[in-house]
Each structure stands twice: as C-alpha cells, then as structure tokens.
Amino acid sequence: MADFLLNIELHNNSSYQQQIREKLVNLIKQQAFGDKALPSSRKLAELIGVSRNTIILVYESLVDEGYLISRERSGVFIHPDLLLEPSLSTQPSDLLTNSQTPNWDKRLQKHPSQFTSLNKDKDWIKYPYPFIYGQIDAKEFPVYQWRECSRIAESRGKVHEWVEGFINIDDPELVTQIRQQILSKRGIVAQEDEILITLGTQNSLFLIANLLAGKHITFGVEEPGHADLRHIISLCHSQVKPLNLDSEGIQVGQQLKDCQYVCVTPSHQYPTTVTMSVARRKALLEQARTDNFVVIEDDYESEVNFIEKPLPALKSFDQHGRVIYLGSLSKSLSPGVRIGYLVADKKLIKELRQLRNLHYRHPPANNQRIIALFIGQGFYDSHVRRMRQSYEAKWLLMKQGLKQHLNQCEINATPGSFCFWIGLPKEVNSDLLLKAAAAKGILIESGDSLFLKEDAPKNYIRLGFSAINTDKILMGLAILGKLLNDLQQASHKT
Amino acid sequence: MADFLLNIELHNNSSYQQQIREKLVNLIKQQAFGDKALPSSRKLAELIGVSRNTIILVYESLVDEGYLISRERSGVFIHPDLLLEPSLSTQPSDLLTNSQTPNWDKRLQKHPSQFTSLNKDKDWIKYPYPFIYGQIDAKEFPVYQWRECSRIAESRGKVHEWVEGFINIDDPELVTQIRQQILSKRGIVAQEDEILITLGTQNSLFLIANLLAGKHITFGVEEPGHADLRHIISLCHSQVKPLNLDSEGIQVGQQLKDCQYVCVTPSHQYPTTVTMSVARRKALLEQARTDNFVVIEDDYESEVNFIEKPLPALKSFDQHGRVIYLGSLSKSLSPGVRIGYLVADKKLIKELRQLRNLHYRHPPANNQRIIALFIGQGFYDSHVRRMRQSYEAKWLLMKQGLKQHLNQCEINATPGSFCFWIGLPKEVNSDLLLKAAAAKGILIESGDSLFLKEDAPKNYIRLGFSAINTDKILMGLAILGKLLNDLQQASHKT
Numbered sequence: 008m009a010d011f012l013l014n015i016e017l018h019n020n021s022s023y024q025q026q027i028r029e030k031l032v033n034l035i036k037q038q039a040f041g042d043k044a045l046p047s048s049r050k051l052a053e054l055i056g057v058s059r060n061t062i063i064l065v066y067e068s069l070v071d072e073g074y075l076i077s078r079e080r081s082g083v084f085i086h087p088d089l090l091l092e093p094s095l096s097t098q099p100s101d102l103l104t105n106s107q108t109p110n111w112d113k114r115l116q117k118h119p120s121q122f123t124s125l126n127k128d129k130d131w132i133k134y135p136y137p138f139i140y141g142q143i144d145a146k147e148f149p150v151y152q153w154r155e156c157s158r159i160a161e162s163r164g165k166v167h168e169w170v171e172g173f174i175n176i177d178d179p180e181l182v183t184q185i186r187q188q189i190l191s192k193r194g195i196v197a198q199e200d201e202i203l204i205t206l207g208t209q210n211s212l213f214l215i216a217n218l219l220a221g222k223h224i225t226f227g228v229e230e231p232g233h234a235d236l237r238h239i240i241s242l243c244h245s246q247v248k249p250l251n252l253d254s255e256g257i258q259v260g261q262q263l264k265d266c267q268y269v270c271v272t273p274s275h276q277y278p279t280t281v282t283m284s285v286a287r288r289k290a291l292l293e294q295a296r297t298d299n300f301v302v303i304e305d306d307y308e309s310e311v312n313f314i315e316k317p318l319p320a321l322k323s324f325d326q327h328g329r330v331i332y333l334g335s336l337s338k339s340l341s342p343g344v345r346i347g348y349l350v351a352d353k354k355l356i357k358e359l360r361q362l363r364n365l366h367y368r369h370p371p372a373n374n375q376r377i378i379a380l381f382i383g384q385g386f387y388d389s390h391v392r393r394m395r396q397s398y399e400a401k402w403l404l405m406k407q408g409l410k411q412h413l414n415q416c417e418i419n420a421t422p423g424s425f426c427f428w429i430g431l432p433k434e435v436n437s438d439l440l441l442k443a444a445a446a447k448g449i450l451i452e453s454g455d456s457l458f459l460k461e462d463a464p465k466n467y468i469r470l471g472f473s474a475i476n477t478d479k480i481l482m483g484l485a486i487l488g489k490l491l492n493d494l495q496q497a498s499h500k501t
Numbered sequence: 502m503a504d505f506l507l508n509i510e511l512h513n514n515s516s517y518q519q520q521i522r523e524k525l526v527n528l529i530k531q532q533a534f535g536d537k538a539l540p541s542s543r544k545l546a547e548l549i550g551v552s553r554n555t556i557i558l559v560y561e562s563l564v565d566e567g568y569l570i571s572r573e574r575s576g577v578f579i580h581p582d583l584l585l586e587p588s589l590s591t592q593p594s595d596l597l598t599n600s601q602t603p604n605w606d607k608r609l610q611k612h613p614s615q616f617t618s619l620n621k622d623k624d625w626i627k628y629p630y631p632f633i634y635g636q637i638d639a640k641e642f643p644v645y646q647w648r649e650c651s652r653i654a655e656s657r658g659k660v661h662e663w664v665e666g667f668i669n670i671d672d673p674e675l676v677t678q679i680r681q682q683i684l685s686k687r688g689i690v691a692q693e694d695e696i697l698i699t700l701g702t703q704n705s706l707f708l709i710a711n712l713l714a715g716k717h718i719t720f721g722v723e724e725p726g727h728a729d730l731r732h733i734i735s736l737c738h739s740q741v742k743p744l745n746l747d748s749e750g751i752q753v754g755q756q757l758k759d760c761q762y763v764c765v766t767p768s769h770q771y772p773t774t775v776t777m778s779v780a781r782r783k784a785l786l787e788q789a790r791t792d793n794f795v796v797i798e799d800d801y802e803s804e805v806n807f808i809e810k811p812l813p814a815l816k817s818f819d820q821h822g823r824v825i826y827l828g829s830l831s832k833s834l835s836p837g838v839r840i841g842y843l844v845a846d847k848k849l850i851k852e853l854r855q856l857r858n859l860h861y862r863h864p865p866a867n868n869q870r871i872i873a874l875f876i877g878q879g880f881y882d883s884h885v886r887r888m889r890q891s892y893e894a895k896w897l898l899m900k901q902g903l904k905q906h907l908n909q910c911e912i913n914a915t916p917g918s919f920c921f922w923i924g925l926p927k928e929v930n931s932d933l934l935l936k937a938a939a940a941k942g943i944l945i946e947s948g949d950s951l952f953l954k955e956d957a958p959k960n961y962i963r964l965g966f967s968a969i970n971t972d973k974i975l976m977g978l979a980i981l982g983k984l985l986n987d988l989q990q991a992s993h994k995t
C-alpha cells in the first residue's frame with residue numbers, strides 16, 4: 008500500500024495538505040486500501056517527506072468528512088460505507104460499430120464550426136510579445152479586493168441570498184450598482200425593468216439575435232467589424248449587410264435604408280478604432296427614426312477608456328427608445344468571469360428575460376453578488392482608474408514604437424482605443440507577417456476574418472496591448488518592423 | 502455634510518466597515534463633499550456611533566484606493582482627480598413619444614413569454630410549508646468547504662489560471678473531476694473530447710435543440726414531462742410529440758417510430774418518479790438502433806439518489822453512441838451556481854462547443870475551478886452523502902404523512918425520487934387546492950403545466966421536499982389533508 012503513496016510528487020502550486028488529501032481521496036475511491044489500516048501518521052509523513060502534523064491534519068479532515076474511521080489502538084481505516092460502493096461495469100467503447108452510430112453530419116441543422124473567427128491562440132501566454140486584444144494581464148487583476156468580496160458573498164449570513172438562484176430575476180444589488188455606478192457614467196438613465204444581466208457581450212448579442220433575427224430581416228454591420236456578431240446573425244437566419252465606414256464611423260444615408268437593425272461600436276469602432284463624432288451620432292439616430300431601424304450599440308471599451316472626457320454613450324442621445332445598449336465587464340475586470348448587461352425598452356427586456364430563462368436560467372448568482380459587492384465597495388472604480396493609467400502608458404509606447412519601426416504602414420489609432428489597426432504595405436500579405444512574427448515569439452492578429460466581403464484587403468493586422476508586458480512593447484515592435492522590412496525586400500525581388 | 506452621513510443606519514448583515522465604506526463611496530461619487538475636508542475620524546465615529554478605529558480603517562482604505570487624500574494637519578479630502586469627473590447630462594425619458602418608438606410586438610420573431618411554466622414563487626422562502634421541488638435548503642449548503650475551494654482558486658498563485666478565461670476549452674481540472682469522480686459512478690466512460698461543460702441542464706437542452714432541432718424534426722417527450730424542454734424544442738422550430746408512460750417509464754414501440762429524438766428521464770421520470778427498468782432501457786436502446794433515433798437522457802437526480810445501488814445511467818448501456826447524456830450539479834450543490842455537463846459523440850461535442858462559443862463563450866471560469874477543487878478535495882462526495890441521509894429521512898416522513906393524511910389520493914413515489922406525484926380525487930381541481938393551501942402557508946405545485954395535451958387531467962399536484970424543513974413536513978401534510986377533505990365535501994354539496 009505504501010507504494011501507491013510514494014507516488015505523490017509534491018509540488019509548490021498548492022498546499023501539501025491539499026495535495027495529499029486529494030491523492031488519498033482518489034486512492035480511497037479506487038478501493039486501493041481494502042479493509043486494511045492506513046499507515047500511521049508518523050510513517051506516512053516519513054514516506055512522503057512532510058511533517059507529521061500535516062498528515063495528522065489530513066487524516067482528521069478525512070475522518071470528519073466520513074472517508075476514514077479512527078479505531079482506538081488500531082489506527083485509521085477506510086470507512087466501511089465506502090467499501091460497499093458498487094463498482095459499475097462500463098461498456099468498452101470499442102464495441103461501437105460505425106454502421107450503427109447516428110449520422111451526425113446529417114442530423115446537424117447548423118454547422119457553427121464552419122465559421123472562422125480570429126483563432127485565439129490558447130498558448131498566447133507563452134509568447135514573449137503577445138500583441139493580442141481582449142486578454143487582460145492577469146497580474147493586474149485585483150486579487151485581494153476580489154477575494155474580499157468573495158468572502159463577504161460567501162459568509163454564512165449572506166450565502167443564502169444567492170445559493171438557491173434567482174428564479175428569473177437578476178441580483179437586485181448588481182442591477183442597482185450597474186444603474187448607479189456604471190450606466191450613469193455613460194449618461195444612461197435606466198429603470199430596473201430596462202436592464203438584463205447577461206454572460207457578456209457575446210451572450211447579449213446572441214439573445215438579441217435569437218429574439219429579433221429572422222429570414223427577411225437585415226442586420227447592418229460595420230465593415231470591417233466583429234466576426235462573431237456576423238456569425239450569430241447568420242446562425243439566426245438573418246441577412247448580414249456590410250456597411251462602409253469613414254473617419255467618423257459608420258456612414259449614414261442610403262446604405263442604411265434596407266436595414267432593420269444597425270450594429271455599431273461608437274466609442275471605438277472595432278477594429279479601426281475611430282470614435283463616432285457627436286454629429287454622426289445624432290445623424291444616425293435621426294435616420295433611425297425616419298427610416299425606422301433600431302441601433303444596437305456595443306459599448307465594449309468604454310469603462311477603461313483613458314480619455315479624460317469620453318463621449319457619452321450613443322444611447323444617452325436616444326430619445327425614442329431606438330438604441331439597444333450592450334455593456335460588459337470582461338475587459339475592465341476579467342474575461343473569465345463573464346458578466347455583461349443589456350439596456351433596452353422594457354417590453355424587449357421582458358421577452359429577453361424569458362428567453363434567457365429558456366437558454367440558461369440566469370448568470371451564476373454567486374458571481375452576480377461578488378461583482379455587486381466589488382462595484383459597491385468602490386473596488387471597481389479604483390481598479391479601472393489603475394487600468395486606465397496602465398493602458399495610457401502602454402498606448403503611448405505603442406504609438407511611439409509604431410512611428411519608429413513601422414512608419415511605412417497605415418497606422419489607425421485613437422487615444423483610448425485598445426488596439427491599433429495597421430494597414431501593411433500592399434505588397435505584404437498579413438498571413439506572411441503573422442508566420443514570420445510567430446517564429447520570433449511575436450503574436451499578432453490578422454485582420455482578414457474581420458471583413459465580410461470577399462474582395463476585402465488582406466494586408467491589415469490588429470495589434471492589441473492589454474496582455475503584453477509594458478517593457479516588451481518597444482522591443483517587440485522593433486523586431487516586427489525588421490521582419491516587415493525583410494518581407495518587403497523579399498517581395499521586391501520576386 | 503455631516504447630515505448626509507447621519508443617514509447611515511447600520512444593520513447587522515454586514516460589517517460596519519463595509520457599510521460605512523459603501524456609503525462614503527456613494528457620497529463621494531455624488532460630489533456630496535465638494536472640496537471641503539471630511540469630518541475627523543473622531544467626529545465621524547461619534548456621529549455614526551461606532552469606534553474611532555472603524556472610521557480610521559475606512560478612511561485609510563479609501564486613501565489607499567485613491568478616493569481620498571490625506572493632507573497633513575488639514576484632514577482628509579476627496580481626491581482632486583475625482584472632483585473633475587464630468588457630469589453627463591441625461592435625457593429625460595419622458596421625451597419618448599410613442600409614435601416614434603419601435604414597434605416591438607412586430608419586431609419580435611419569438612414570444613417566449615407566452616410559454617407558461619410552473620411559475621416558481623420568488624417568495625417561496627416565506628412559506629412555512631414549501632413543498633416545492635428544485636430548490637435546496639440553503640442551510641445544507643456546505644459553506645465552509647465551498648469557501649475553502651474559493652480561497653484556493655482565488656489565491657495569487659492560482660488566479661491566473663482562470664481570470665483570462667479559457668478561450669473555448671473547458672477547465673481541464675473540472676473535466677477530469679467529472680470524468681473520474683462523477684461519470685464513473687454512473688457507469689459512463691467518456692474521453693475529454695466527449696464532454697462539454699454547460700450552465701446546467703436547461704442550457705444543455707437548449708444547446709442541443711439549437712443544433713439539432715428544425716422544421717421537419719420531431720422530438721418525443723414524456724407526458725407528463727418537463728415543460729421548459731417542450732418550450733425550447735418549439736422555440737427551435739421542431740415538433741413536440743407527447744409519449745405515453747407506464748410503470749416502467751416511457752413505452753417503446755409504435756409511438757417512437759416517427760421521432761428523430763426521444764427525451765427521457767430514466768433515473769426518476771419527471772414528474773411521475775418511476776424508474777426505467779433495466780429491461781426497458783435495453784428495449785429502448787434496441788429500438789433506437791433499429792428505428793434510427795437518438796435518445797437524450799436527462800440524469801438530473803442521480804447524484805443525490807439515496808438508493809443504495811442506483812441503476813447505472815442509460816448511457817452506460819449504450820454501445821452505439823446513440824445517447825446524449827445530460828448531468829448537472831444544481832440539485833446536489835446549488836441551483837445558483839449553474840454548472841452542468843453534456844456527454845456525447847465527439848463530432849457532436851465539437852459542434853456544440855463552437856455553438857456555445859457563439860452563445861456565451863464558456864461557463865464562468867472561476868466557478869469551473871472552484872467546483873473542480875470542491876470535487877477533487879472530496880467535499881462533493883461527502884456533501885452528497887449528507888444530503889442523501891437528509892433526503893432519505895424526509896422522503897420517509899413524506900411517505901408516512903401522505904399515507905396518514907392524503908390516503909384518498911393516488912400517490913406516486915419511488916425511493917430516491919425528489920418529489921411525490923399526487924393524483925387528487927377527480928372532483929378536486931388542483932388549482933383549488935393550490936389556492937386554499939397558499940392561504941395556509943403551504944406552497945405546492947400544480948401538475949397542469951407539465952402536460953402537453955389539451956385534454957390532460959387537471960387534478961395532479963407535485964410535492965417536493967428538498968426545501969421544506971424536516972420538522973414541518975408532517976404538520977404541513979396534515980393541514981393539506983384537512984384542506985383536501987374540506988374541498989371534497991364542498992364539491993359533494995354542489
């Protein structure tokens with residue numbers, strides 16, 4: 008028996024107690040000990056190489072939990088109840104004969120895997136120079152403040168408020184915080200019944216499309232623009248119409264006339280970064296009124312925007328309930344936690360709430376509560392303030408580095424944006440640069456999949472900077488510049 | 502200024518420090534202090550009625566966070582940066598003129614609010630006798646063990662593993678735990694690429710329907726059965742066919758022949774509680790093979806089933822990949838946290854994963870990790886063991902009470918089930934009893950909405966017992982029995 012246990016290689020990522028406990032639990036379930044006594048705490052401590060106290064604590068905790076039973080003078084044993092667990096026979100999977108398995112290709116009504124997106128590299132963290140967008144720098148996550156809120160939410164006096172779920176309403180504390188602390192800053196006044204908590208912007212878009220998209224409906228989307236927005240709309244059977252942009256954002260006029268919905272990112276156009284001017288915002292809303300379309304505003308970067316006086320949300324100019332507003336906490340807090348919010352006409356929110364109930368009930372209640380506390384305690388604001396300073400510093404370095412090393416490119420950037428939209432010299436295809444860069448530890452993203460049109464340019468890249476270390480920015484851009492020069496020279500020779 | 506502060510009514514639900522801090526943060530944002538000094542800590546402590554130390558700690562924390570600035574000999578002030586926050590004008594909503602607002606009734610492609618479900622009473626907790634199903638008793642939630650796992654997941658060394666999200670994969674630690682600790686107990690052997698983490702059973706059903714349902718597809722569902730399952734299928738444009746049951750579960754044979762999918766709850770039929778016999782499981786799978794349909798197994802109660810040797814999952818008998826298996830942790834852990842899992846053919850899982858990505862990316866990463874730890878540390882198993890004992894005790898009391906007080910009813914129950922399916926005497930309509938019971942503080946659920954057919958019986962009720970206090974069960978049933986007698990006598994007179 009001791010042999011099994013000698014298999015524990017202790018590492019430093021978690022406490023010894025935790026590791027030993029986990030290993031023992033596993034062994035117990037595999038019936039590894041039978042009805043024999045476990046080693047004494049002294050002996051086991053010697054075998055593994057830890058203090059006797061550690062083993063004593065583990066044993067005691069397993070006795071408390073009912074895994075082990077202590078018999079006076081005999082030692083510690085597996086609890087008899089556990090020795091009776093039925094061992095269920097399992098069907099070996101090699102009995103599957105292909106002719107009898109369902110034909111999934113035929114059964115699928117949709118093929119979502121066909122949609123190409125910006126394939127985010129799961130291993131981005133291994134790159135020294137990850138010029139990617141959307142990921143945060145984990146070191147900046149406010150761990151202690153998050154844990155404080157977590158602790159409060161999970162205290163015995165509070166846990167009952169979320170552990171049973173919310174049965175179709177949202178956490179009232181979170182809704183209050185979002186109204187008072189977040190929407191108010193964007194100039195938006197909303198009642199409780201005009202707000203829906205979601206799992207982030209992607210989820211908000213999907214809920215809307217699932218409810219409003221259909222065969223004869225056209226959604227206008229920015230070109231270039233958010234690929235997964237287009238995918239959702241297509242999945243929900245609507246037409247997607249690419250809309251032209253200029254230096255003030257989406258162009259109003261003829262191109263919008265056959266759209267029932269127009270999707271915009273006015274704060275910083277995704278990905279070109281342009282900010283929609285006040286005049287353009289008003290013109291868009293005026294045309295929405297006269298041509299009867301609805302605007303869907305994705306305000307995804309607003310929170311951590313480091314501009315001193317960001318423009319209020321498009322929705323704040325909306326006097327006729329024609330804007331559906333989407334906000335999110337992913338970029339300002341954590342993409343992993345997944346909370347966003349929708350603000351719209353209460354009739355629409357009511358139906359969206361019912362739809363959400365059928366989709367997944369509600370966003371996890373514990374996270375809603377932790378975030379409500381995080382905002383209410385002021386931690387969110389101070390975190391955002393720190394992020395802004397950090398982003399501003401990085402943005403300036405990016406600008407400097409691009410000017411210095413990639414001056415031959417078309418550099419699109421707006422103060423406060425989270426990425427730079429770079430047009431490479433026409434003779435250089437973005438894919439080539441991507442490959443060359445990856446070989447040097449530089450991760451960049453091609454702009455190709457952000458375009459809908461077939462004849463779209465293939466020489467755009469997007470450089471983010473939220474994930475990369477500040478002190479790697481200039482070096483990374485220098486290397487990238489050199490690679491670009493090499494590629495240009497190579498193409499001139501051919 | 503002190504006036505504002507005197508408004509703080511301290512309560513005992515959270516620490517004074519937390520409440521005072523939250524209030525101050527609010528006042529700061531409302532620009533309530535201007536550029537004047539805040540009261541001294543001694544003065545504020547006197548005003549509010551707390552110790553000076555408490556105020557000092559709050560002030561220090563707000564200085565750390567950048568809300569306040571300490572000026573030597575002058576006191577504490579709002580940080581100058583915050584005095585420059587722009588106050589954005591907001592559009593009053595009474596400018597909305599109805600003729601210019603979008604016509605949402607016309608725009609809606611679906612009307613999910615039309616679906617009636619068992620309307621869960623948000624205030625169920627106020628009833629002394631909540632004989633409802635699906636809610637857990639919050640006092641049973643393993644708070645300390647959950648917090649322990651939360652603490653580990655949120656430790657500085659671990660937080661980076663989830664804070665950036667998972668980019669379309671699931672938390673490998675959670676998948677491992679589910680495979681090794683949970684699926685194995687149900688007799689299911691599954692590879693990693695055959696598992697998808699979801700937001701619970703409702704979400705699993707929606708993902709499947711969204712991918713596989715369509716105009717000419719028929720889903721067979723148990724009658725009576727899960728209402729929201731039917732709603733999702735209809736929402737995804739498929740036909741729903743009600744299927745007859747008997748004492749062994751869903752009947753095989755002719756009625757299944759025109760179904761492409763058959764949805765079953767074999768562990769305990771929802772809501773009649775019957776367990777599908779081994780013979781019937783094999784017959785169902787045999788017909789699935791010969792008539793080429795796929796079975797969707799909702800194994801929703803299996804974990805906390807207190808029967809000594811529960812039957813293995815239907816999926817464990819499946820040799821041809823014809824069963825899509827759905828599991829969940831809502832009833833055994835917490836409905837609020839929302840984690841479930843799907844096990845199916847890897848082709849299907851691949852598409853479901855892409856679809857999930859478009860729906861909402863992935864279930865919150867922090868919760869995936871906390872639950873992985875919770876299972877891995879053995880806390881889940883010991884919690885389930887405790888729940889089983891508790892449920893068994895309650896089940897026996899329910900049985901006893903029903904026999905004693907509602908003996909004139911048709912009592913359907915199976916050891917290990919989570920509810921009792923009661924057929925009232927035919928002359929008593931379930932709605933009448935519901936109303937009478939509510940007036941006496943008894944919450945019960947009508948069976949009406951669980952039937953699809955128009956001519957379905959209206960005299961069934963469902964009694965759950967997971968939420969009600971053990972010591973209230975017999976009394977509640979006694980009162981219910983008396984109410985039923987009264988209603989019967991009243992109907993005989995008319």
